[in-house]
Amino acid sequence: MILHCVFIRFRQEVTASEKEAIYAGIAALKGIIDGIVDVKAGPNVSPEGLDSGYGDGFAVTFENAAARDAYLDHPDHKAVGEKIVAAAAGGMSGLLVFDMKV
Template sequence: MIRHCVFLRFRDEVTAQERQSIYRDLQILCDNLPGALAISYGGNVSPEAGMDKGYSEGFILDFADATARDAYLVHPEHQAIAGRIVAATADSVAGVLVFDLEV
């Protein structure tokens, strides 16, 4: 299984409504994508002050395998959502941290 972790530094002016819209669209995509097992999203709740380096929100997608993850990465709906994410984060791509684990 591949755990696809994405951490975000949204710009201050990005509303909670827009953030939820992004997460909702990711949920819809994953609900309809073969090999996508689960998605979780939300704000950082760690008590370790300053350790988040400004990445205050994020989402985690679990995929059955690397093939399913790779299909997600090139999927046109993912590409559109990714564009919205990059546009909404501080410093564009620098406001997005992606880390995949094999679990």
């Protein structure tokens, strides 16, 4: 399996309801794109203070790398991705993406 982690520095003016709408859009992809096992999203709750400003994030678990790759190319993922980039501080520079085998 592949764990696809995305950490976001949202622009300050992005509201909680806008964040929830983005997370709902990501979660909805599970019913659209084959190979998605699980989706989790929310704010950072770590007490360590090591988030480097990435206050929110989500993780998508895929059956395998092929499922992840299909997700990356899927038009519905690209539409949600555009909303994420628009809401992130500095656009793409407000994102950190990290994938690992689990």
